[in-house]
Amino acid sequence: MNDDIGRVQRQENELMLPSFDEAIAFEIGSAIRSRALQDGLSLVVDLRTWDRQLFFSATPGTSADNAEWVRRKINSVRRFQRASYRLVLERGEAPFSPQSGADPADFVIAGGGFPIRVTGAGIVGALTISGLPGRDDHGVAVDALCDHLGKSRSDYALPEITS
Template sequence: MTHTDPTTPDEFARLAARIEDEVAELQVDSFGPSDALRLGLILVRLGTERALPIAIDIRRGSQILFHVALEGAQADNDVWIARKARAVERYGIPSLLLGTRPKIAGKRIESEGWFDQMEYAAHGGGFPVSVRGTGIVAVATVSGLPQIEDHDLVVSALREFVEG
């Protein structure tokens, strides 16, 4: 599944709206270590079935609940995962949304002096795991594909997790 990256303000606005809808939709009643394992294994199955060269990570704060590198993943993917996960934790939104919102106005968050690119990544693949009535309790992250595909893979896994 390949995606064409948005290029116009309207396309970025549509992408941002879609991501906001996904955040609202994909909330859970509870989430602990056994849930992280189940979600992680869904991501492993999806990645393995599609032969995707990805690394997968689920963390709660500084605690890594699940982490795996599938065939073809690189050490660099772990660096991207850490930066994407920190972005979700710091800003409270999916990493793709963090990078998309400024583009609606023709800007890049990376151009802002306050945004530390060495610490955070405003690229798709990091998604908050939110418990209804509590808020974000963990972050699920994928790295290794084009950013919208990283994001969509996490969303697909979360959707399956929530439904099943």
């Protein structure tokens, strides 16, 4: 578990974009959508800056619930400035306590929200996936950033969980 936390922190720190705008959001989002359609994955993908959505797509098999999960994951990434899957690893998947001020109606501890970090600017938005188990949602986001940046997926992927 601690190894996974360290790996996610490395992903967050090293999968940094040199810039982020509408064209880059479209490129990354379109690549995720193409992969989902090719692999038969039912997922929603959202890329945004904190002030607006730049890309949204849903593939067959998703529902309004996926978009709601995306909204809550985005809120968690923004508030805690980390991947939502790192919150799972650090805290478990139990809802936030009332004392946290993070109302479960608006925040969720579930994988799939990933901070978009831009060189020289810090975290400017989020890449969020919903539709697969949380660890897999997280993996789709990481794979897409690796592909966009020309980095090896295997260098950043979390290890497979064997049951």
